[in-house]
Amino acid sequence: RGIHGVAFKANAPYAPDCKECHGTHTILSSQNPNSRTYKMNIPFLCGNCHKEGAPIGRLYNITVHNIVENYSQGIHGKGLFEKGLLVTATCNDCHGNHLILAASDKGSSVAPKHVAQTCMKCHASIEKTHKKVIKNELWEDRPGAVPACTDCHPPHIVKTERNEEAFSNNSCLVCHDQADKTKKKLFKGDTIIGIDASHIANSVHYNISCVKCHTDVSSKFERPCQELKRVDCSNCHNAVSNVYFDSGHGKAFLDHRTDAPYCTDCHGTHQTKSKFDDTSPTYRSAVPKLCGGCHKKGGQANLMTELKEVNAYSDYTTSIHGKGLNEKGLLVSAICIDCHTAHHELKEADSASSVNPSNIPGTCAKCHKSIYEDYINSDHSIRDNTSMLHYPTCTTCHSAHVISEIDQDKFMNEITIQCGSCHQKLSETYKETYHGKAYQLGDMKAARCSDCHGAHKILKVENPDSKVGFKNIVNTCKQCHSNATLEFTGYLTHATHNDNDVLFYSFWGMTILLVSVFAFFGLHTLIWLPQSLNQRKKNKHKLPEGPVKYYRRFNKRQRFTHLLVILSFLLLALTGMTLKFAHMEWATFVANLLGGVKAAGNIHRFAAVVTFGYFTFHLLTLFQLRAKAGVSVKEFIFGKNSLMFSKQDIKDLGASIKWFFGLGPRPEYGRWTYWEKFDYMAVFWGVAVIGFSGLILWFPEFFTLFFPGWVINVAQIIHSDEALLATGFIFTIHFFNTHLRPESFPMDTVIFTGHVPLEEYKKDRPREYQELVESGKLDSVVVTKEFSKPWLRTIRFFGFLFLSLGVIMVLLIVYSLLMGVY
Incomplete structure (x- = not known):
């Protein structure tokens, strides 16, 4: 046979x-x-x-x-x-x-139906291997569609490498050869698809015949390929196909979504190349653009389903990964498939997804191994997740596609926002510290959460390995404060006035003082206003013209000192309130206008030095005056014309209130009124309190050599609230008492000229005038002079400038207190 x-x-x-x-x-x-x-x-x-x-x-x-x-x-x-x-x-x-028997004989041992059985006489596990590779099917199940041994391992030329010759390709190219321009329509109604033979020769499938992919070619048709369907890559790539069909792309394909991406959409058809070929669409540098064809704003991916990331490609190109790949040519930069995998792409919500929150750390760890070790052993580790509490992952802080370089200002500026999204209370307390306020004003060098707590190995303060733990806290602070000591670290970083008794009493003490002063003098101003309007009607406020007799109220030293007060106070108020209300947009604008937070701080400290300077100068002047007068210290301080409060001030206050309500005449004030004395003594109080607390904030390492760390917190409360009191008082109450009350409006120039018209002075300070007349000293303090118009215009210009700045500052403070929220 x-x-x-x-x-x-x-x-x-x-x-x-x-x-x-x-x-x-x-x-x-x-x-x-x-x-x-x-x-x-x-x-x-x-x-x-x-x-x-x-x-x-x-x-x-x-x-x-x-x-x-x-x-x-x-x-x-x-x-x-x-x-x-x-x-x-x-x-x-x-x-x-x-x-x-001949190979064409169905009974032959080398016939297609029996060839696997013949090979199995030696290769006993061939079916098991065959099923792993070829879609879990055998040749006997689907002859012609599923390849048998000799389809990949040609008989007689069996080698260790695959070298099948595409015997049938030439038959297909008879019609489909793109190079043959004469073959456009060989069959009625059908357009021939031209194939570039060189594409096949240069592809990874160069040794695979056409019919191994196009398994539905049949000789029973006039044209064997007239009913071709989409190629089934799973015939050879079974393992990868199983993964693909379990992915979002694969499930969409199985649902017969025509817009679902298939193997050939990414790998190509006849020009399929290795992912290591730099001309391949799946080469590393080409993958983002390949995926971005669908995953972009208005792309096919967004049209077919609802995605969390709607502009992934554009976002990726601006990220550190995208820039590393596109701008620096770093092929090690993460691309789409490194995070989403090549074939098993799933939505973030799917627990099997490589970008699911529970899997993200492991995904990022493929490149960031050491960071992963820090993170997974930190208090943020997802291993500690519960049904009620979910800890942050890499993308929570870094995002998915717009990952910034960690040393760029944009990323550094986002750190506290990211931490604050979970640690809201701690974020709010941080923003009340100098670090937080400087950060809000744009200081990229101000300490942020990660500077103290670490970026990835974040541990609770009780943990001995924590950066803010007892063992490491000093070294952590020394990163910025080189002279930091253990006492310095006693500063209560996230404390509010409710967390500590000392802070509680400091806060409420300052609050009561602030409210009391504003309440008393605010009421004083309101009840004074009607009588002030009456005084303006009686005494028409006209600027004197020509030579006029003036009373010399202030000498040059006093006027110069007050000028220093004005300039330094404006600078202190502007820079100080900018820091206090750092969360307001106007504060950021002012800080930038001044050259940044550091420049504003230097201006503030310079003004503080000027303040200490004029205060010292004034004290020396007082010592000289006492020595010249030849009186005791007690008599000098509590004398008749002293600025220290006396019983007469209580009488003047009572008489003033009666006059305000129309129950008595206007009091006959002496050289200094009670409100002027309050202004003067407030400077002594302010320089002492604001100055000392400011020095503590300026040199915290030095002062904590003598005081506990929480004194910095106390100093911050006192400095901030006392400064607010001073600023608000000067620019409202003081301005009203001197310039804005109707009888002096729009400006009292005496502090700039040093002189007040004698007739006006008689009405304003009758008691002192009478004393000067009786003592015979009036002539020594009265001069006849004429102020030039240019000089008066200059005084008014700068006076109005200072006045306007003060009013604007008050409006900003009021607006910030009423409308400002973090």
Whole structure:
């Protein structure tokens, strides 16, 4: 029944009989090395007929040529001839000994249906391997669609590498060769798809024949490929396909979504290239653009489903990963598939997704291993997640696609916002500290959360390894405060006035003082206003013209000192209130206008030095005056014309209130009124209190050598509230008492000129005038002079400038107190 026997019966030329293979009188056992049928001799025995140039090849239509030559070069031939392995397959192992049938015969051992069984005589686990690679199916289940052994491992030329020759490709290119311009329409109504043969030759599928992908080609049609469907890559790429079909893309494809991406959309069709080929669309540098074709604003991905990231490609290109890849050419930069995987893309909400919060740390750890170790052992670790509490992951702080460089201002500016989204209360207390206020004003060097607590290895203060723990806190503070001590670290970083008794009493003490002063003098101003309007009607406020007699109220020293007070106070108020209300937009504008937070701080300290300077100068002047007067210290302080409060001030206050309500005449004030004395004494109080607390804030390391760390907190409360009191009082109550009350409006220039018209002075300070007359000293303090108009205009210009700045400052403070929220 074999082809040899059939040919012999038909007396066909060169048909072999028994003696051709076994011999005549020298027939030996196949186990005998001298036998023609010995294992080592079989290839030569068969090769007598089946070799290049043999008559059999010329006479009969045998489709396989050069059998012996090819066999000897294959893995089987080399195993037999080069290594002497008798277990190596020879001709009879595959084709049989006597029942040798043509490969086209269905009963043949090398027929497509039986070839796997034949190979399994040696390769016992071939079906198991075959199922792993080829979609869990066998050749017998789908002949022609699922490849058998010889489809990938050609008979007689079996090598360790795949080298299948695409025998059928030329048949397909007869119609589909793009280079042949004459073949446009070979079949009615169908347009031929042209294929560039070089694409196939240069692709990773160069050794795969067309029909291995286009398995639905059939000879029963007039045109075998007329009913081609989308290629099924899972025939060969089964493992990857299973992953793909479990992904968001694959599930959309299985749902018959026409816009779902398939293998060929990413890898190409006939020009499929290795991901290591820099001309491949799946090469690392090309992947973002490939994915971005759909994942962009208005892209196909956003049209087919609701995505959290609607402009992923654009966001990625601006991120540190995108810039590293596109601008610096760093192929190690993370690309889409590093985070989302190449074939198993799932939405963030899917627990199996590589970008699900529970998996994000592990995904990022592929590149950021050491950071992952810090994070996973920190108090933010997702290992501590509960059903009620979910800790932050990498993307919580860094985002998914707009990841910034950590040393850029933009990222540094976002740190406290990110931390504050979870630690809201701590964020609010941080913003009340100098660090927080400087940060809000744009100081990128101000200490932020990560500077003290660390970026990834964040541990509770009770943990000995924590950066803010007892063991490490001093070194942490020394990062900025080189002279920090353990006492310095006693500063209560996130404390409010409700967390500590000392802070509680300091806060409420200052609050009561502030409210009391404003309440008393605010009421004083309101009840004074009606009488002030009456005074203006009685005494028309006109600027004197020509030579006029003036009372010399202030000397040059006093006027110069007051000028220093004005300038330094305006600078202190402007820079101080800018810091106090750092969360307001106007404060940021002022800080930038002044050159930044550091420049504003330097201006503030310079003004403070000026304040200490004029205060010292004034004290020296007082000592000189006392020595010149030849009186005791007590008499100098509590004397008749002293600025210290006396019983007469209580009388003047009572008389003033009666006058305000129309219950008595206007009091006959002396040289200094009670409100002027209050203004003066407030400077002493303010310089002492604001100045000392300011020095503590200026030199905290020095002062904590003598005081506990919480004194810094107390100093901050006192300095802030007392400054607010001073600023608000000067720019409202003081301005009203001197310039804005109707009888003096729009401005009292006496502090700039040093002189007040004598007639006006008689009405304003009748008691002092009468005392000067009685003592005969009036002439010594009265001068006749005329102030030039340019000089008066200059005084008014700067006076109004200072006045306007003060009013604007008050309005900003009121607005910030009423409308300002963090």
